[in-house]
Amino acid sequence: MREAVHVEKPWFSASIWEWIFTTDHKKIGIMYGVTSTLFFILAGLMALGMRLELFSPGAQYLKPETYNYFLTVHGTVILLWWAIGVWASFANFLIPLMIGARDVAFPRLNALGYWMFFAASVIALITLFPGNQIMTMWTGYPPLAAKEGVGFAGTTALFVFIWHLTGFASIAGAVNFITTVIRMRQPGIGFFNLNLFIHGVIAANVIQLLGVPSVAGAVTMLFLDTYLNTSFFDPTKGGDPLLYQNLFWFYSHPAVYVMVLPAFGIISEIVSAFARKPIFGYKSMVLAIWAIAVVGFTVWTHHMFVSGIPDWVKILMSYTTLLIAVPTGIKIFNWVATLYRAAIVYRTPMLYALGAILMFLIGGLTGIPLGLPAFDIAVHDSYFVVGHFHYVLGMAVTLSAFGGFFYWWPKVTGRMYSETLGKTSFWLVLIGSNLLYFPQLIIGLMGMPRRYYDYPAIPEWVTLHQIQTYGAFILAFGLFIAIVALIKGALTGEKAGPNPWNSNSLEWRIPSPPPPHNFDRPPKVEENYCPHKYRK
Amino acid sequence: MEVLARPYDLWEGIYKIWLIITIIIYAVVAIPALYFMIRYRYKPGDREVGDQEHEGHWGLEALWTIIPLIIVLYLATHGFAVFTQMRKPPENALELKVTAFSWGWMFQYPNGKVVVASAIRDTEDKKCRPEECYGVDGVFQQYVYIPAGVPIKVLLTSQDVIHSFYVQPAGVTQDAVPGRTTYTWFQINKPGEYWVFCREYCGQWHSRMFAKLKVVPKEEFERWLRGELADSGHESGKGAVANINAEAQEVVR
Numbered sequence: 001m002r003e004a005v006h007v008e009k010p011w012f013s014a015s016i017w018e019w020i021f022t023t024d025h026k027k028i029g030i031m032y033g034v035t036s037t038l039f040f041i042l043a044g045l046m047a048l049g050m051r052l053e054l055f056s057p058g059a060q061y062l063k064p065e066t067y068n069y070f071l072t073v074h075g076t077v078i079l080l081w082w083a084i085g086v087w088a089s090f091a092n093f094l095i096p097l098m099i100g101a102r103d104v105a106f107p108r109l110n111a112l113g114y115w116m117f118f119a120a121s122v123i124a125l126i127t128l129f130p131g132n133q134i135m136t137m138w139t140g141y142p143p144l145a146a147k148e149g150v151g152f153a154g155t156t157a158l159f160v161f162i163w164h165l166t167g168f169a170s171i172a173g174a175v176n177f178i179t180t181v182i183r184m185r186q187p188g189i190g191f192f193n194l195n196l197f198i199h200g201v202i203a204a205n206v207i208q209l210l211g212v213p214s215v216a217g218a219v220t221m222l223f224l225d226t227y228l229n230t231s232f233f234d235p236t237k238g239g240d241p242l243l244y245q246n247l248f249w250f251y252s253h254p255a256v257y258v259m260v261l262p263a264f265g266i267i268s269e270i271v272s273a274f275a276r277k278p279i280f281g282y283k284s285m286v287l288a289i290w291a292i293a294v295v296g297f298t299v300w301t302h303h304m305f306v307s308g309i310p311d312w313v314k315i316l317m318s319y320t321t322l323l324i325a326v327p328t329g330i331k332i333f334n335w336v337a338t339l340y341r342a343a344i345v346y347r348t349p350m351l352y353a354l355g356a357i358l359m360f361l362i363g364g365l366t367g368i369p370l371g372l373p374a375f376d377i378a379v380h381d382s383y384f385v386v387g388h389f390h391y392v393l394g395m396a397v398t399l400s401a402f403g404g405f406f407y408w409w410p411k412v413t414g415r416m417y418s419e420t421l422g423k424t425s426f427w428l429v430l431i432g433s434n435l436l437y438f439p440q441l442i443i444g445l446m447g448m449p450r451r452y453y454d455y456p457a458i459p460e461w462v463t464l465h466q467i468q469t470y471g472a473f474i475l476a477f478g479l480f481i482a483i484v485a486l487i488k489g490a491l492t493g494e495k496a497g498p499n500p501w502n503s504n505s506l507e508w509r510i511p512s513p514p515p516p517h518n519f520d521r522p523p524k525v526e527e528n529y530c531p532h533k534y535r536k
Numbered sequence: 537m538e539v540l541a542r543p544y545d546l547w548e549g550i551y552k553i554w555l556i557i558t559i560i561i562y563a564v565v566a567i568p569a570l571y572f573m574i575r576y577r578y579k580p581g582d583r584e585v586g587d588q589e590h591e592g593h594w595g596l597e598a599l600w601t602i603i604p605l606i607i608v609l610y611l612a613t614h615g616f617a618v619f620t621q622m623r624k625p626p627e628n629a630l631e632l633k634v635t636a637f638s639w640g641w642m643f644q645y646p647n648g649k650v651v652v653a654s655a656i657r658d659t660e661d662k663k664c665r666p667e668e669c670y671g672v673d674g675v676f677q678q679y680v681y682i683p684a685g686v687p688i689k690v691l692l693t694s695q696d697v698i699h700s701f702y703v704q705p706a707g708v709t710q711d712a713v714p715g716r717t718t719y720t721w722f723q724i725n726k727p728g729e730y731w732v733f734c735r736e737y738c739g740q741w742h743s744r745m746f747a748k749l750k751v752v753p754k755e756e757f758e759r760w761l762r763g764e765l766a767d768s769g770h771e772s773g774k775g776a777v778a779n780i781n782a783e784a785q786e787v788v789r
């Protein structure tokens with residue numbers, strides 16, 4: 001039998017065969033990255049389709065069921081493949097390098113996880129064929145989601161399988177990364193000098209491990225209700241639709257921290273590297289990450305403030321929801337303090353990270369009122385919510401992911417991207433995003449409901465929708481430039497040294513791209529090792 | 537001065553508090569951040585490395601833990617108080633039973649009078665023009681008469697999937713859940729036409745699931761309720777919505 005971590009050639013000269021059967025964390029990381037990015041593009045194209053439809057009131061190009069299909073895929077894919085899936089790419093490639101290991105703890109399980117993710121991808125593509133569309137929205141609330149057909153849910157089974165397969169991949173990844181970080185660190189790397197990116201990812205993975213079973217149970221019951229006539233959620237037979245919502249959000253609220261904690265980690269890595277300075281308040285950063293992960297499990301009913309749950313539950317979870325703002329605020333203040341007395345080098349990753357911080361602040365501040373039932377009652381399920389989560393996901397998470405791509409590109413490919421293209425892409429993305437997302441907040445305060453294929457011709461609404469559509473295309477153009485910059489860099493960029501950013505973290509102490517076994521000898525870390533420091 | 541609608545007046549209060557706090561916090565973070573970004577740039581030969589000793593400061597970190605903590609506790613507690621007020625329908629409220637269905641609303645008045653507002657859908661061969669899609673045509677859509685200045689308590693349920701009842705001027709949203717009865721209340725003081733939208737995704741024609749409230753002076757409303765107005769809505773629209781009507785009434789009973 002072959003050794004699980006048998007790798008001979010560096011990743012870029014591997015054959016197709018090796019890609020398919022590989023258990024190398026670097027190759028698996030790259031496969032996650034490519035899959036996530038392709039699906040991000042698919043979800044983005046569908047969003048552009050929706051934006052064209054919404055450019056004017058009345059039916060334009062799409063049928064309502066097509067709009068609903070696009071929206072379901074946009075939501076499901078961008079959350080599960082991009083906002084969650086892309087971190088599997090970073091985690092796979094970087095965690096072993098950052099802790100000085102040769103691979104992850106369970107390389108075969110890791111490969112299995114990726115191929116489950118791949119299977120989910122195939123199912124997502126199957127929905128493109130006529131007759132297989134899903135129109136459940138990413139939340140899949142019954143009784144609607146249990147009614148198959150064009151008017152309602154489309155093909156419920158595919159929606160359920162997508163959750164099952166991505167959930168399997170998540171749990172496999174979680175078991176693997178948690179074990180890897182607990183067991184395979186080099187001596188001298190402990191809880192309080194791990195990379196903040198690792199803290200973010202591991203906190204996210206602990207959430208996955210505890211939360212995914214809840215949503216998996218919910219969609220399984222949905223499947224049974226739809227096809228086998230059970231009645232978990234069917235009130236006409238004694239079931240309760242709100243049970244689904246509780247089970248769903250018990251996972252899916254914490255899931256937003258699965259999306260954002262690794263992004264926080266990446267922001268910390270980038271900011272301290274380009275400020276050429278240790279991160280400010282490292283310990284409080286770590287505690288904040290873990291506090292968010294724990295308290296995150298106690299707030300889920302803020303998604304159900306108008307669903308008919310008792311008022312006292314709303315008040316209770318209003319307090320817990322707002323409490324999360326405190327550790328989140330700590331992180332933002334620490335980033336800003338890191339800039340004080342720094343020597344900031346403005347390269348593309350730094351622009352993306354600083355943009356992510358200032359935009360995340362808008363996302364966070366617009367999230368606070370949604371945690372107050374008294375405020376939420378007027379904007380629940382409106383475009384205000386859409387604006388809020390696009391600031392968090394479409395900006396903070398997406399800008400961090402692209403910042404991370406640019407930051408580690410020299411490590412992964414051994415070549416530099418073009419700085420001009422990189423910076424141009426940042427400014428286009430920032431301007432486009434704000435033109436797209438800020439009007440969502442305003443039109444939401446005016447009352448525009450979310451998930452609408454059409455809207456009445458109220459003049460202000462029409463204008464605000466048109467600005468959004470222009471913004472969407474500027475944003476899409478910016479992302480296109482970013483991807484061109486990366487691909488061009490990988491093919492023809494200048495050769496990069498092992499440590500172009502002068503970071504002290506372990507992944508920058510080996511050649512770029514990393515050799516097949518990462519470290520020829522176990523890397524010894526110096527006493528008082530801290531990954532977030534300046535290194536000549 | 538009389539407010540346009542309740543409990544929107546309460547909502548506006550908390551909205552303003554939030555907006556002010558938000559702008560202040562944004563400024564408190566963004567202004568120093570932008571200042572540092574400009575002031576502490578890398579300068580060859582002068583500022584090549586950041587201050588390696590500047591790693592943390594207990595006092596500062598405690599400060600930016602405690603002050604936000606106080607702010608959020610204040611907001612949650614104030615929100616609690618406002619919400620309690622918002623949820624309490626006035627004693628003299630008129631009770632309106634609303635049943636949501638895919639895709640429309642059925643309104644039932646205390647004297648048994650029924651008004652239906654159902655979505656105007658496009659068909660394969662005919663798309664409605666924008667002003668028609670959200671117009672009151674007397675067939676699919678009827679005006680929902682509401683007396684001005686009178687609090688209305690709405691008892692909500694749904695006949696099929698989950699919908700959500702949103703009264704735009706009053707700023708209240710409440711889900712209509714099959715198998716449950718939920719409630720909300722509102723009051724509109726100025727006569728005019730106002731929107732009701734469905735706010736929970738409910739399938740194909742979710743976006744056209746609206747109703748038009750026609751708020752009229754109390755006497756006029758009473759005459760309408762007794763069927764003395766020309767546009768009484770009682771007789772009209774029977775054809776297209778008779779079935780829905782019958783089904784929906786089943787559920788309400």
Ligand code: HEM
Pocket residue numbers: 044047048050051071072074075076078079082083137138139386389390393394395397398436449450451452453472475476
């Ligand atoms: C090209 C950029 C994007 C455009 C044009 C766009 C546009 C839209 C539109 C039009 C909607 C539907 C609003 C509605 O009808 O309620 C939507 C929903 C959504 N978007 Fe985006 N978006 C973009 C990027 C993103 C990104 C990067 C993320 C997350 C990382 C994201 C996450 C979501 C989610 C979760 C929903 C809600 C889906 C649902 O309601 O079920 N979007 N977006």
Ligand SMILES: [Cu+2]
Pocket residue numbers: 252253254256300302303
């Ligand atoms: Cu949530």
Ligand SMILES: [Cu+2]
Pocket residue numbers: 699700734735736737738739741742743745
């Ligand atoms: Cu609806």
